[in-house]
Amino acid sequence: MTMMSCCVPSRDSSDRFPCLSDPVRRSTLCLRLALVMLHLIFVGFIFIFNQEFRDNIKEQPLYTSTYLLLVAVTLAQYFFTSGSSPGYVLDAMREFAKTEASLRASEVSKQPASSKNGNVVVTIDRNRSGEHLVGNNPMNWTKMVMDMYPPGTSVRTYTCSYCNVVQPPRAKHCHDCDKCVLQFDHHCVWLGTCIGQGNHCRFWWYILEETALSIWTGILYIKYLQASFDKAWLVDVIMIILLSILSIALIFLLLLLLFHSYLVVTNQTTYELVRRRRIPYMRTIPERVYPFSKGACRNLYNFCFARTSIYAMEPLPGAHELEQMSVPYTCLDVISCRCCC
Ligand SMILES: [Zn+2]
Ligand SMILES: [Zn+2]
Numbered sequence: 001m002t003m004m005s006c007c008v009p010s011r012d013s014s015d016r017f018p019c020l021s022d023p024v025r026r027s028t029l030c031l032r033l034a035l036v037m038l039h040l041i042f043v044g045f046i047f048i049f050n051q052e053f054r055d056n057i058k059e060q061p062l063y064t065s066t067y068l069l070l071v072a073v074t075l076a077q078y079f080f081t082s083g084s085s086p087g088y089v090l091d092a093m094r095e096f097a098k099t100e101a102s103l104r105a106s107e108v109s110k111q112p113a114s115s116k117n118g119n120v121v122v123t124i125d126r127n128r129s130g131e132h133l134v135g136n137n138p139m140n141w142t143k144m145v146m147d148m149y150p151p152g153t154s155v156r157t158y159t160c161s162y163c164n165v166v167q168p169p170r171a172k173h174c175h176d177c178d179k180c181v182l183q184f185d186h187h188c189v190w191l192g193t194c195i196g197q198g199n200h201c202r203f204w205w206y207i208l209e210e211t212a213l214s215i216w217t218g219i220l221y222i223k224y225l226q227a228s229f230d231k232a233w234l235v236d237v238i239m240i241i242l243l244s245i246l247s248i249a250l251i252f253l254l255l256l257l258l259f260h261s262y263l264v265v266t267n268q269t270t271y272e273l274v275r276r277r278r279i280p281y282m283r284t285i286p287e288r289v290y291p292f293s294k295g296a297c298r299n300l301y302n303f304c305f306a307r308t309s310i311y312a313m314e315p316l317p318g319a320h321e322l323e324q325m326s327v328p329y330t331c332l333d334v335i336s337c338r339c340c341c
Contacts, residue, residue, distance in 0.1 A: 028192030032082065035190060036075065042217055043071055045242060049235050050224045067216060074209040078191070081206045085310065086196030089165050089180035092311035093141050142166045148315035149281065157280055168313045169281065170197075170292070172271055182311065185269040198310035201303055204264065207257045214250040218243065267292045267299040281316055289325045291317050 046053050057064045085091065145166045146155060158167045160180050167173075172184035174194045183197035195203045221243045225236060263269060268290055276282045285291055292314050293299055317325070 082191040084199040086194040087182040087198030
């Protein structure tokens, strides 16, 4: 078997060799263990070889405990994010069906007993197929979703052929999870889950914590090398190799943090930014217009605090709103902070 054939996606579950290019063989457990091991190696070397850092444990216990707390918080945030739901469309449909069923039940209870027999009962089926999740009443999922698109939009355009669900705006089918995800950003291999509406905030905090930890660890490595260069050359070589790997990881993390901060401020997702031309309702919108943006401050507030439910959905703005968004900025707009409010 060649190296290439080893990494060709395969649906044979008997082949358990982990491979990043194959969603079936990609072992989330192995990746999680590898990530924890990487943290232990980088932090462990400081404890083993950095005498100054060890001395600090007694002299400055707050400094050491803060660093160790950052390590623990970063790892906890990693597991917290990887175990979170990105917000699947099927789950949103179940929530919708539950809400609708309870609303109908309350309506029925208010009506006279003689008229109760004619009401439609919303059934919740645990079947994977989306068409079984919502009842056939007029206010069903399809109608609710299609109301978010401009009038005249075909249901077929936004029906996922894999899940058989009508996708709300910003949703996309993930082939790794085999489910449609609300506000799909990307599927993260290292976390073993999709990043979507439900966990994008947690993902941003994880990158921030990982970046801070990498900077602090890098500083400790540099301090060690400055203090003990020429004393133990083998340890120095190992430390330089680890510092080089850490520097590359730090550059990647900083770029990722900046990129996702930009996405948050403009209320975009990676998928919308990269595949804008592939999304039918985004094709006609000018490049510099972010259709879901409510202004930088409002976007930031919504991202951090105002998310009432991971299943909340954003309708597409109307033609008039889009026209207003596409008006070029004037000096007055800049002074009045039009981009922020
Ligand atoms: Zn799907
Ligand atoms: Zn996924």
